[in-house]
Amino acid sequence: xxxxxxxxxxxxxxxxxxxxxxxxxxxxxxxxxxxxxxxxxxxxxxxxxxxxxxxxxxxxxxxxxxxxxxxxxxxxxxxxxxxxxxxxxxxxxxxxxxxxxxxxxxxxxxxxxxxxxxxxxxxxxxxxxxxxxxxxxxxxxxxxxxxxxxxxxxxxxxxxxxxxxxxxxxxxxxxxxxxxxxxxxxxxxxxxxxxxxxxxxxxxxxxxxxxxxxxxxxxxxxxxxxxxxxxxxxxxxxxxxxxxxxxxxxxxxxxxxxxxxxxxxxxxxxxxxxxxxxxxxxxxxxxxxxxxxxxxxxxxxxxxxxxxxxxxxxxxxxxxx
Amino acid sequence: xxxxxxxxxxxxxxxxxxxxxxxxxxxxxxxxxxxxxxxxxxxxxxxxxxxxxxxxxxxxxxxxxxxxxxxxxxxxxxxxxxxxxxxxxxxxxxxxxxxxxxxxxxxxxxxxxxxxxxxxxxxxxxxxxxxxxxxxxxxxxxxxxxxxxxxxxxxxxxxxxxxxxxxxxxxxxxxxxxxxxxxxxxxxxxxxxxxxxxxxxxxxxxxxxxxxxxxxxxxxxxxxxxxxxxxxxxxxxxxxxxxxxxxxxxxxxxxx
Amino acid sequence: xxxxxxxxxxxxxxxxxxxxxxxxxxxxxxxxxxxxxxxxxxxxxxxxxxxxxxxxxxxxxxxxxxxxxxxxxxxxxxxxxxxxxxxxxxxxxxxxxxxxxxxxxxxxxxxxxxxxxxxxxxxxxxxxxxxxxxxxxxxxxxxxxxxxxxxxxxxxxxxxxxxxxxxxxxxxxxxxxxxxxxxxxxxxxxxxxxxxxxxxxxxxxxxxxxxxxxxxxxxxxxxxxxxxxxxxxxxxxxxxxxxxxxxxxxxxxxxxxxxxxxxxxxxxxxxxxxxxxxxxxxxxxxxxxxxxxxxxxxxxxxxxxxxxxxxxxxxxxxxxxxxxxxxxxxxxxxxxxxxxxxxxxxxxxxxxxxxxxxxxxxxxxxxxxxxxxxxxxxx
Ligand SMILES: Cc1cc2nc3c(=O)[nH]c(=O)nc-3n(C[C@H](O)[C@H](O)[C@H](O)COP(=O)(O)OP(=O)(O)OC[C@H]3O[C@@H](n4cnc5c(N)ncnc54)[C@H](O)[C@@H]3O)c2cc1C
Ligand SMILES: Cc1cc2nc3c(=O)[nH]c(=O)nc-3n(C[C@H](O)[C@H](O)[C@H](O)COP(=O)(O)OP(=O)(O)OC[C@H]3O[C@@H](n4cnc5c(N)ncnc54)[C@H](O)[C@@H]3O)c2cc1C
Numbered sequence: 001x002x003x004x005x006x007x008x009x010x011x012x013x014x015x016x017x018x019x020x021x022x023x024x025x026x027x028x029x030x031x032x033x034x035x036x037x038x039x040x041x042x043x044x045x046x047x048x049x050x051x052x053x054x055x056x057x058x059x060x061x062x063x064x065x066x067x068x069x070x071x072x073x074x075x076x077x078x079x080x081x082x083x084x085x086x087x088x089x090x091x092x093x094x095x096x097x098x099x100x101x102x103x104x105x106x107x108x109x110x111x112x113x114x115x116x117x118x119x120x121x122x123x124x125x126x127x128x129x130x131x132x133x134x135x136x137x138x139x140x141x142x143x144x145x146x147x148x149x150x151x152x153x154x155x156x157x158x159x160x161x162x163x164x165x166x167x168x169x170x171x172x173x174x175x176x177x178x179x180x181x182x183x184x185x186x187x188x189x190x191x192x193x194x195x196x197x198x199x200x201x202x203x204x205x206x207x208x209x210x211x212x213x214x215x216x217x218x219x220x221x222x223x224x225x226x227x228x229x230x231x232x233x234x235x236x237x238x239x240x241x242x243x244x245x246x247x248x249x250x251x252x253x254x255x256x257x258x259x260x261x262x263x264x265x266x267x268x269x270x271x272x273x274x275x276x277x278x279x280x281x282x283x284x285x286x287x288x289x290x291x292x293x294x295x296x297x298x299x300x301x302x303x304x305x306x307x308x309x310x311x312x313x314x315x316x317x318x319x320x321x
Numbered sequence: 322x323x324x325x326x327x328x329x330x331x332x333x334x335x336x337x338x339x340x341x342x343x344x345x346x347x348x349x350x351x352x353x354x355x356x357x358x359x360x361x362x363x364x365x366x367x368x369x370x371x372x373x374x375x376x377x378x379x380x381x382x383x384x385x386x387x388x389x390x391x392x393x394x395x396x397x398x399x400x401x402x403x404x405x406x407x408x409x410x411x412x413x414x415x416x417x418x419x420x421x422x423x424x425x426x427x428x429x430x431x432x433x434x435x436x437x438x439x440x441x442x443x444x445x446x447x448x449x450x451x452x453x454x455x456x457x458x459x460x461x462x463x464x465x466x467x468x469x470x471x472x473x474x475x476x477x478x479x480x481x482x483x484x485x486x487x488x489x490x491x492x493x494x495x496x497x498x499x500x501x502x503x504x505x506x507x508x509x510x511x512x513x514x515x516x517x518x519x520x521x522x523x524x525x526x527x528x529x530x531x532x533x534x535x536x537x538x539x540x541x542x543x544x545x546x547x548x549x550x551x552x553x554x555x556x557x558x559x560x561x562x563x564x565x566x567x568x569x570x571x572x573x574x575x576x577x
Numbered sequence: 578x579x580x581x582x583x584x585x586x587x588x589x590x591x592x593x594x595x596x597x598x599x600x601x602x603x604x605x606x607x608x609x610x611x612x613x614x615x616x617x618x619x620x621x622x623x624x625x626x627x628x629x630x631x632x633x634x635x636x637x638x639x640x641x642x643x644x645x646x647x648x649x650x651x652x653x654x655x656x657x658x659x660x661x662x663x664x665x666x667x668x669x670x671x672x673x674x675x676x677x678x679x680x681x682x683x684x685x686x687x688x689x690x691x692x693x694x695x696x697x698x699x700x701x702x703x704x705x706x707x708x709x710x711x712x713x714x715x716x717x718x719x720x721x722x723x724x725x726x727x728x729x730x731x732x733x734x735x736x737x738x739x740x741x742x743x744x745x746x747x748x749x750x751x752x753x754x755x756x757x758x759x760x761x762x763x764x765x766x767x768x769x770x771x772x773x774x775x776x777x778x779x780x781x782x783x784x785x786x787x788x789x790x791x792x793x794x795x796x797x798x799x800x801x802x803x804x805x806x807x808x809x810x811x812x813x814x815x816x817x818x819x820x821x822x823x824x825x826x827x828x829x830x831x832x833x834x835x836x837x838x839x840x841x842x843x844x845x846x847x848x849x850x851x852x853x854x855x856x857x858x859x860x861x862x863x864x865x866x867x868x869x870x871x872x873x874x875x876x877x878x879x880x881x882x883x884x885x886x887x888x889x890x891x892x893x894x895x896x897x898x899x900x901x902x903x904x905x906x907x908x909x910x911x912x913x914x915x916x917x918x919x920x921x922x923x924x925x926x927x928x929x930x931x932x933x934x935x936x937x938x939x940x941x942x943x944x945x946x947x948x949x950x951x952x953x954x955x956x
Contacts, residue, residue, distance in 0.1 A: 299553055508641055
């Protein structure tokens with residue numbers, strides 16, 4: 001049997017999540033003794049196959065079609081479903097990204113396949129997969145089994161380590177009939193400039209109501225600049241209009257799991273923790289010794305962020321040269 | 322204009338989660354309309370208020386779910402349908418989508434609204450699965466909606482930005498926070514809700530068997546996450562503390 | 578006996594709890610600190626129908642039960658007792674007497690205006706020499722042609738500074754004692770009326786407590802509310818119903834204190850463990866919760882009896898007596914549990930404490946409640 005991974009690209013560049021999912025696909029293929037097949041879909045994306053070879057897939061299928069230039073559910077679902085039907089894999093993996101979240105359930109429904117979304121772990125034992133997915137915003141961890149012939153899962157970004165592997169096999173073409181999409185992309189707006197995307201960032205600096213005013217985010221941005229970090233925020237800062245909602249971390253915002261999360265002037269409400277509790281290392285900077293953030297932070301600094309953060313920026317400048 | 326809005330009843334987001342026999346217990350938990358579904362209901366009602374027509378709220382659930390549906394009726398939806406069946410009690414997203422699709426197949430609609438995901442299982446599957454089963458286009462995670470002639474223009478969140486889409490109608494839309502500001506049900510709304518129709522249908526009524534909705538993904542067990550240990554709070558002069566922190570980040574946590 | 582909520586009670590609870598959390602709570606500290614009348618909140622509450630909860634829909638009210646009304650006042654007062662009483666006064670003290678005693682024209686105009694929230698109402702009863710002894714009024718109304726001419730001063734009138742209409746209790750014939758007392762509906766947009774002193778006070782600082790000054794204030798003859806000479810009865814009946822509102826306000830304050838103290842006790846660590854582990858603290862919380870629940874049952878029962886059209890004056894007095902004393906106790910113990918932090922303005926506990934006190938005083942002091950209860954059981 002095989003494992004199929006959907007390689008996500010947007011605008012002709014592979015997303016970081018793709019490397020993560022392919023890496024995990026390779027590990028699972030090794031454990032299950034399956035082959036790993038990667039489907040790359042897009043327009044003018046043949047060049048990206050080279051890039052993907054580093055991860056040791058047995059086969060990279062490229063669906064290159066002008067009709068795939070923009071991501072549309074109709075077109076991409078047709079390609080992925082046709083490829084799955086051709087390969088008849090035991091497992092299909094996608095990223096739990098905007099595209100993966102849109103595409104995976106659509107294809108799962110077409111194939112009547114079981115799908116476990118937003119997995120933080122996939123285990124293979126006794127000939128079956130177990131899918132681990134946080135529920136109730138991370139307040140519980142659930143393990144699922146899937147009983148359909150094709151099992152599908154989306155993987156949470158930033159959780160699965162990227163690993164290169166030798167032994168990549170062939171690059172083949174894949175084509176299928178692509179229906180005219182019933183949605184048309186009129187405009188795509190990317191935001192945040194050079195900063196990494198929140199869900200992909202290794203480091204996130206976040207600000208909350210404790211900043212006191214919208215200008216406070218300039219300080220957070222300076223800190224982020226030095227660390228090459230993304231900038232997040234609590235809901236209180238979003239509700240106050242200091243920050244756009246797409247930068248909100250938490251239960252009703254983004255779920256992130258960077259290596260380092262720096263919370264400045266954020267109290268650590270349960271709904272905020274739901275979005276960043278799985279970060280590998282958390283720093284809390286807060287002037288209230290009782291702030292809940294200190295109950296989860298690996299390192300806390302009790303003090304005024306307007307004193308601590310500038311000092312931290314200076315120190316980082318020093319060590320980073 | 323006929324609008325169908327799918328809602329789910331979920332735990333209050335502040336609910337404390339307890340596990341009993343490998344499953345999440347619902348003892349003493351306050352139940353609410355899934356917050357994202359409220360945006361869907363609000364958008365539906367606004368569209369009806371502007372263009373006339375009817376909003377039907379539908380849900381897969383149990384006896385308690387009637388409360389959630391009544392709440393939507395109090396907000397201003399016109400009638401409600403609850404799909405309730407023992408065979409759906411351990412259902413997954415596939416089960417719910419199959420049941421909803423069968424119900425909707427016999428209804429008239431121009432638009433279908435859902436929330437972008439339920440805050441309990443956070444799966445975000447039902448809107449897309451439903452769209453597929455009904456062979457309709459979909460637009461997920463929308464933050465704006467504008468009705469056109471036979472189509473709608475929406476903005477949806479994508480990774481790192483937004484996308485503007487033109488979608489042929491009828492279609493399935495899933496609502497994200499920011500789409501609108503959700504109203505509270507007014508007191509007269511609450512009074513009127515009592516008299517609005519709330520129909521309960523079983524799988525048999527829909528012409529489905531338990532097998533048709535058998536889950537594809539089954540929960541083996543749920544457990545509480547290991548508690549995150551509180552770390553160290555560094556105290557002292559700002560310069561010293563910051564120096565210590567940077568050292569720890571480099572040498573102990575190895576994250577910079 | 579059925580202790581479960583009806584659909585409408587549950588929705589009322591859910592809606593008002595949500596509204597109070599999101600809209601009332603964020604302003605509560607400022608409302609208190611700056612003596613700020615929460616005008617925008619009142620406008621929003623009007624849109625939701627909260628200004629005329631039990632008024633029938635034909636007069637633009639919501640037509641809901643008194644139990645629903647009690648739930649709403651408790652939830653609003655959970656976060657801001659001032660907001661709670663503004664609503665309670667409009668509902669119980671201004672709408673209710675017009676609903677019960679007004680004629681069709683009065684209901685169509687004044688009741689609909691107040692129930693919809695287009696206009697705000699108040700009750701003018703208390704005077705410098707007529708407090709608990711409310712019949713000892715000095716304000717007079719004299720018929721002159723087709724107009725009543727009013728002269729006198731009312732004090733301590735909640736909503737007095739913002740109100741558009743006043744249900745005024747005045748003397749038309751001193752010689753007849755309380756049978757010479759009448760009720761009137763006064764449109765305060767009148768050259769013979771002005772707002773006098775505004776009290777500075779311990780709690781519920783977001784509400785105005787105003788002196789109302791009437792000097793040759795002429796109002797139309799048809800603005801007599803109810804029958805001639807029945808004004809005192811109208812006032813007492815109005816206060817009976819109002820006590821359900823104040824009891825509910827007190828419940829909201831008590832619950833605020835209990836919930837905040839419970840949360841704090843679980844987090845505050847002394848001697849190496851949360852103070853919630855100490856029996857001394859546990860017993861306080863257990864007692865308070867028990868008393869709060871008891872007061873809530875009394876209050877809901879009084880509201881239920883009123884809904885059933887049965888006598889409820891004694892029950893309303895018992896509810897107000899108990900709920901207000903529970904509020905006072907819960908906020909006192911609440912500060913105790915928070916220790917020094919409870920005494921500072923960093924926590925809302927001291928505000929709850931200051932707000933609680935008034936519930937033992939207005940719409941009849943605790944002593945007067947005991948009088949009412951005693952006279953009911955001894956009669
Ligand atoms: C259904 C629901 C969903 C929600 N979803 C989310 C979500 O997705 N994300 C989210 O974040 N929240 C969410 N919330 C809101 C959440 O409950 C909190 O209200 C919010 O996280 C608080 O934001 P905050 O920490 O910035 O503000 P606060 O709680 O007000 O904390 C501010 C902190 O800053 C500190 N501070 C102040 N000044 C300084 C200074 N000069 N230096 C250092 N520290 C200072 C204070 O001590 C305080 O701890 C949700 C709530 C609900 C009910
Ligand atoms: C903030 C606030 C808002 C108010 N809002 C309004 C309003 O909107 N409309 C309105 O008309 N009034 C209002 N009042 C007035 C309020 O109802 C009276 O203050 C209350 O009825 C008590 O009257 P008093 O202050 O004159 O006290 P008094 O009657 O002088 O009482 C003083 C003390 O003597 C006790 N006492 C008096 N008589 C007896 C007795 N027979 N037996 C035993 N003990 C007795 C009392 O219980 C009290 O302890 C308000 C008052 C305040 C402070």
